[in-house]
Amino acid sequence: MxxxxxxxxxxxxxxxxxxxxxxxxxxxxxxxxxxxxxxxxxxxxxxxxxxxxxxxxxxxxxxxxxxxxxxxxxxxxxxxxxxxxxxxxxxxxxxxxxxxxxxxxxxxxxxxxxxxxxxxxxxxxxxxxxxxxxxxxxxxxxxxxxxxxxxxxxxxxxxxxxxxxxxxxxxxxxxxxxxxxxxxxxxxxxAPPQAEDAPPASLSALADGVRYAVRRPDLMGTYLVDIAAMVFAYAVALYPFLADQLGATHALGLFYSAAAVGSLIASVTSGWTTHVHRHGLGVIVAALVWGLAVALAALMPNMWGVLACFALAGAADMISGVFRATIWNQTIPDEYRGRLAGIELLSYTSGPMLGNARAGLMDHLGGTRFSLGAGGLLCVGAVTALAGLLPKFRTYDARTDEHAVRERTRREELAQATA
Missing domain, CATH: 1.20.1250.20 (MFS general substrate transporter like domains)
Incomplete structure (x- = not known):
């Protein structure tokens, strides 16, 4: 690490x-x-x-x-x-x-x-x-x-x-x-205070932040891919029912902690991520692994296989989060950083809530394993479609991206001025 x-x-x-x-x-x-x-x-x-x-x-x-x-x-x-x-x-x-x-x-x-x-x-x-x-x-x-x-x-x-x-x-x-x-x-x-010419907090300033995000397909990719992954493959609401079907009601807590264990393992072995520069592609691959892991969980015949798949999904979600945060922190100008963090908070909270609703509805229509499997495959399809529709997100490279280069140069000049 x-x-x-x-x-x-x-x-x-x-x-x-x-x-x-x-x-x-x-x-x-x-x-x-x-x-x-x-x-x-x-x-x-x-x-x-x-x-x-x-x-x-x-x-x-x-x-x-x-x-x-x-x-x-x-x-x-x-x-x-x-x-x-x-x-x-x-x-x-x-x-x-x-x-x-x-x-x-x-x-x-x-x-x-x-x-x-x-x-x-x-x-x-x-x-x-x-x-x-x-x-x-x-x-x-x-x-x-x-x-x-x-x-x-x-x-x-x-x-x-x-x-x-x-x-x-x-x-x-x-x-x-x-x-x-x-x-x-x-x-x-x-930490230093805001610049004196910072715009006052207002609805127009908030709308300006939304317009800035929409103008940047690389940023929109970070939001849309995460929302798609959560809406289609997030299924925490199904855990009690899945535990019942596997005869593992006594181990329900393990279902909730499996993803966090996978994320923790990915965190402590994350040193390699500092050498990755194609962060958009990294987010796409991680989201695909997340969806495939959830779909694979639907096929597992026992509790341990399901837990292993959930741990893999958690690890993929952690890697996706690291690369998404890197794009935000390396490219968003300081004067927009707060408003874009607010938008990120909205996507972060709404995705899992909608995902649980989706999981419950699909469980009602076809059963718990159907909901898990179909949701994971829908996630793979949605992420693949977004990767095709957002080429600037897919090809993002921190070494050459205009926003990353501009922000890196600004910070270097600021560091030299204050040295």
């Missing part, structure tokens, strides 16, 4: 450390809120409505967060939203300590937390190119993916153990502490 961004960039080390701490704290609340709702209502519908309450604030604030990330000081946005997120967990803690915790608080605070998190994410993602050298952006994306995948494996189980054994109030209290620790690390980041 290429660790050069951690060695060379103090600010990246701070952001990485904050992310590790914050991820554990976030999973504490992600596990504790549904658990507390179940304890208070014993209603699956009530638990499901928590996610529904979070969806609209997540989408709206994600797009608006991109606009303000390009208009205001990103470091301050990150700090203010981190304080806000800490306060939301403190409210959950106080509510949990009441003799009769209020159900409505979980819905309101859940929506508020989702909104604040979505406001923060575009600023966090657009800060990356400012704290990491241009030639280290692929390695930085791989390290960020490693942090996420390791956390996705370890944090949920540990969080569930804490919430179930010591109560949701304890989980909330620990999360408050993690937010305070994360806030200290973020405070120490010294």
């Amino acid at each position: 290429d660790l050069s961004p951690l060695r060379d960039s103090r600010d990246f080390r701070l952001l990485f450390g904050s992310g590790v701490i914050g991820m554990f704290g976030t999973f504490l609340t992600v596990v504790a809120v549904p658990l507390q709702m179940k304890q208070l209502t014993n209603s699956p519908l009530a638990v499901g409505l928590v996610s529904a309450a979070e969806f609209v604030p997540m989408v709206v604030c994600g797009l608006w967060g991109g606009a303000i990330a390009d208009a205001l000081d990103r470091r301050k946005i990150i700090l203010y939203t981190e304080v806000g997120l800490c306060l939301t967990v403190a409210i959950l803690l106080v509510n949990a300590l009441l003799p009769n915790p209020q159900i409505w608080v979980l819905y309101v605070v859940g929506a508020l937390s989702a909104g604040l998190g979505s406001l923060q994410r575009p600023s966090l993602e657009s800060l990356m190119p400012r704290v990491v050298r241009h030639d280290q952006l692929t390695a930085a994306a791989a390290l960020s993916s490693f942090r996420w995948n390791l956390g996705a494996i370890v944090a949920p189980g540990l969080s569930g153990l804490i919430a179930a054994s010591y109560g949701v109030a304890t989980a909330y209290a620990i999360n408050v502490v993690t937010f305070l620790a994360s806030l200290v690390l973020l405070w120490l980041v010294k």
Whole structure:
């Protein structure tokens, strides 16, 4: 694994450390809120409505967060939203300590937390190119993916153990502490502020960001291929039914963690990705492997074969994510970085949701294995079609692409001016 961004960039080390701490704290609340709702209502519908309450604030604030990330000081946005997120967990803690915790608080605070998190994410993602050298952006994306995948494996189980054994109030209290620790690390980041001539946050500025993305087929390829892969081959909603059919209900958790294990393995062996320059083609190949792995899972006769296919799919998804992030970080001008991160957030969140809906519908029509297999093959077909329709995305080369060369030259000139 290429660790050069951690060695060379103090600010990246701070952001990485904050992310590790914050991820554990976030999973504490992600596990504790549904658990507390179940304890208070014993209603699956009530638990499901928590996610529904979070969806609209997540989408709206994600797009608006991109606009303000390009208009205001990103470091301050990150700090203010981190304080806000800490306060939301403190409210959950106080509510949990009441003799009769209020159900409505979980819905309101859940929506508020989702909104604040979505406001923060575009600023966090657009800060990356400012704290990491241009030639280290692929390695930085791989390290960020490693942090996420390791956390996705370890944090949920540990969080569930804490919430179930010591109560949701304890989980909330620990999360408050993690937010305070994360806030200290973020405070120490010294990224430069926005340019004085940055456009103000507005609907017209947001529309300008959308127009910029549409004018660039290489960028549209990163969004469209990922959405196609998720819509046609994402099938987490089928896992409980697949586990039943394989007689493995006791191992349902393994179905959810298999992709993260594959992603983690791909992360720790990702040093080779720094030598790849045809990132568009890399995204296409990774998406094809993702679809084929899901389709192959439908043919596996036992649990271990299915888990191996899901792990392969997770590894392919991780590689796709690294190459997509590299294209974004190496080519998007700083003045558009926040708005494009907001668009990426929208594609990242909508694809899996639509994919689960697609999986459920196809399961109803032809069964679980039909849904898996047909979805994987549809993914392969859609990605192949997009590769043909977007030649500039397919042939993207970081060494010669005009946007990558322009951004690389700008950063080199900036580094020389500040040396």
